[in-house]
Amino acid sequence: MSEIAIEASGLTRYYGSKPIVRQIDFAVPRGSVTGLLGLNGTGKTTTIRILVGLLAPTRGRSAVLGIDSQQLSPSDRARIGFAVEGHFLYNWMSVAACERFQSGTFPRWDSRLFRDTIDRFGISLDTKVSQLSRGQRAGVSLALTLSSLPELLILDDPALGLDPVNRRALNETILEFVQSGDRTALLSSHLLDDVERIADRILIMVNGRIAVDCPLESLVDRVSCCTVELDDDTTKLGQIPRLIHARRVGKRCVLTLVDFDSQTQDALQRIGGENLSRNPAAFDEAAIAYLSRSRGSESFFTPSQP
Amino acid sequence: MRIRIVAGSSAPIYKQIVDAIRRTIATGELAVGETLPSVRQLAKELVINPNTVAKAYAELVQSGLVETQAGRGFFVTKRRCVYSKTERMRRLDESIQSLIGQAIAMDFTPDEALDRVRELFEKALRNPSHSN
Numbered sequence: 001m002s003e004i005a006i007e008a009s010g011l012t013r014y015y016g017s018k019p020i021v022r023q024i025d026f027a028v029p030r031g032s033v034t035g036l037l038g039l040n041g042t043g044k045t046t047t048i049r050i051l052v053g054l055l056a057p058t059r060g061r062s063a064v065l066g067i068d069s070q071q072l073s074p075s076d077r078a079r080i081g082f083a084v085e086g087h088f089l090y091n092w093m094s095v096a097a098c099e100r101f102q103s104g105t106f107p108r109w110d111s112r113l114f115r116d117t118i119d120r121f122g123i124s125l126d127t128k129v130s131q132l133s134r135g136q137r138a139g140v141s142l143a144l145t146l147s148s149l150p151e152l153l154i155l156d157d158p159a160l161g162l163d164p165v166n167r168r169a170l171n172e173t174i175l176e177f178v179q180s181g182d183r184t185a186l187l188s189s190h191l192l193d194d195v196e197r198i199a200d201r202i203l204i205m206v207n208g209r210i211a212v213d214c215p216l217e218s219l220v221d222r223v224s225c226c227t228v229e230l231d232d233d234t235t236k237l238g239q240i241p242r243l244i245h246a247r248r249v250g251k252r253c254v255l256t257l258v259d260f261d262s263q264t265q266d267a268l269q270r271i272g273g274e275n276l277s278r279n280p281a282a283f284d285e286a287a288i289a290y291l292s293r294s295r296g297s298e299s300f301f302t303p304s305q306p
Numbered sequence: 307m308r309i310r311i312v313a314g315s316s317a318p319i320y321k322q323i324v325d326a327i328r329r330t331i332a333t334g335e336l337a338v339g340e341t342l343p344s345v346r347q348l349a350k351e352l353v354i355n356p357n358t359v360a361k362a363y364a365e366l367v368q369s370g371l372v373e374t375q376a377g378r379g380f381f382v383t384k385r386r387c388v389y390s391k392t393e394r395m396r397r398l399d400e401s402i403q404s405l406i407g408q409a410i411a412m413d414f415t416p417d418e419a420l421d422r423v424r425e426l427f428e429k430a431l432r433n434p435s436h437s438n
Contacts, residue, residue, distance in 0.1 A: 033355055171353050179346065179356065193313035200357040217361060220318045282316045 005030045005152050005184035006051060010060035013046055020046045022208040023060065028186055028201065033178055035195035035216075036188040038205035039291055044188045045085060047205070048156050051186075052082045065152055078106050081150030085157045085188075087141035089129045095140055096125040099147070106148035117143035120169045135166030142170065146177050153177065153185040159194055167191070171198050192284040204290045211290050216283070223286035226255045226278040228268060236271040240264060245289035256281060256289035307336060307343070311352055319354055323362035331371055331382055342372065342380040 006028035013021040021043040028034045038044045049055040051062050053069045062069045067076050089098060095118060103109040118125070121139025123132065132140065138158060145153065153174070159167055175198055178185050189195050195202070202219050204212035212219060223244065230236070230253045237246050237255070241263050244256045257264055260278065281289070309326040311319050330336045342348070345363060349356035363380055366372040373383045409419040 168353060172350075175349070175353065175355065196313040196319060197352075197354045200355045216355075217318065217320065217358075279316065282314060283318065284314045 003030055004028065004066075005032075006062070006064050006186060008047070008051070008060070008062040011047070011050060011057050011062050012059040013043075013050060013055065014058045020208055021050070021057070024205075024208075024210045026203055026210050026213045028184060028203075030184050031178075031182060032201045033174065033185045033199045034187070034201040034203055035199035036186060036203045036205065037190075037192070037195065037287055037291065038188070042205045043208040044205055045156055048082075048154055048186075048188065052080060052154060053077075064154075075107070078108070078148060079151045081145040081148060081153045083141050083145045083155045083158060085160065087134075087137040087158075087160075089132075089137055089140060091128075091130040093129050094125070095123060095127050095129065095132075098129065098140060098144060099125070102144045103147070108149050110147050110149055113149075114143045114147040117146060117173055120173060121166060135162045138162055138166060138170065142173060146173070149181075151181075151183055153183065153187075155185070155187040157188050157190070159189055159191050167194055170194075174198060192287050195287075196283040202287070204287065206290060206293055211293070219286050220281065220283050222258050223281040223289070224257055224260050224278055225281045225285060226257060226260070226268070228253050228255060230271070239271055240267045244286075245293050247292075256285065309348070309352065311354065320358050320362040320365070323348075323352075323359060324365050327362070327366055328371065336382050338382050338384050340382050341378070342382070344379055 004027045007026075009025050011021055011024045012019065024047065036044055036048075046055065050057050051064055051069055053072045056070060064072070065076065065079055072080075090101075093101065099111070099114055103111075115125070118139055121136055121143075123136050123139055127136075129137070129140070138160075142155075142158060145155070155174075158174075159170055162170060171194055174185055174187070177183065187199075196216070199216055202212055202214060202216050203210060227249075229251060237243060237253075240255065240257070242258045242260075244258055246256075247254045307327075307330050309323060309330075311322045311326075313319065315322065317325070327336070327342065336342070342363070343351070345356050345359045349359045352359075363372065363374075367374055367380070371383065372380050374380050405419070405423075409416075414422075
């Protein structure tokens with residue numbers, strides 16, 4: 001069995017003449033929980049749809065569980081648990097009917113797990129879908145996805161609009177599920193705090209490209225924030241190597257940098273910015289710096305880097 | 307043992323766990339020979355990725371506070387010095403420098419500061435649960 005659960009190489013997708021996913025390469029190792037971060041409209045959902053074979057790429061290829069995404073047979077699909085964005089459920093069904101409907105299409109089904117999961121979200125089997133709160137819909141959708149006992153879990157923004165209690169239930173459920181076997185999860189999210197807790201790998205998409213693909217802790221270890229005093233000429237910032245993002249705060253500039261070294265230090269001195277202070281970046285600072293990058297789209301974190 | 311962690315803090319989660327366990331060992335809440343919760347158990351309790359707990363434990367083992375034995379899990383070790391002579395001195399100097407800085411800023415004389423250090427040092431030795 002391959003050690004890679006998801007693999008994309010040169011994956012590209014256009015809508016008309018507009019490139020949405022641009023030439024992306026990444027790999028998700030088996031057993032990991034990978035958080036896929038990116039602003040709205042950066043191609044996360046498009047990428048996910050290609051991975052699960054719902055959409056063909058314009059160029060490039062992707063594979064899940066070692067099988068080309070475009071060649072997945074029904075029995076391959078049964079090994080993948082995919083939850084679409086927005087927790088789609090039929091309003092006229094009861095929760096029990098949802099389970100019957102979904103379980104009929106999978107060779108394996110764990111009713112006990114289904115019940116335990118909805119229980120955690122405070123839902124009973126006889127409730128009508130139309131009467132569920134948003135958090136409860138997420139719970140049912142998650143229970144439906146997990147109960148077929150997939151090896152690979154792909155969740156498109158599962159935490160969208162959840163209250164803190166349901167977010168915790170969601171995090172617990174995902175972590176327990178991944179640990180209960182040789183399983184892998186990829187989930188897109190905007191909730192940086194939750195991702196910091198449950199993920200061990202991070203993918204960040206910016207403008208259709210992968211800007212970061214690394215273990216969560218190396219993102220935190222390698223990114224630092226530096227406050228400098230600079231005159232108005234911000235074009236000089238372009239000379240600083242490995243600058244991720246710069247933000248002006250009054251007369252000062254907060255720079256977020258990756259792999260700060262003597263070169264960076266020299267560049268800061270050359271452009272006349274007096275180095276005031278440098279701190280390791282918190283996970284959310286590092287992630288937000290990448291997400292707010294406007295300059296260029298070259299990648300600093302690629303799989304080839306250590 | 308009660309550990310609280312906060313996501314979105316400037317300290318990474320694994321570091322928060324390391325610090326919290328260091329504290330519980332320093333205060334004597336976890337005594338020598340006592341076991342830590344298993345990686346899975348603590349991950350479950352804190353609702354975090356088990357790899358994060360594993361990384362924290364690895365760091366505690368590295369620093370010599372905790373030992374691991376196959377099948378027995380992680381437990382608090384007898385304190386022993388894991389630093390070289392120079393490193394030990396360097397670390398002491400570092401703390402003293404910050405103490406001197408504070409003392410000067412608040413107009414303490416060297417003797418006043420030294421007396422206070424001696425007093426608290428001796429108190430800590432008499433009452434080991436508050437030393438670290």
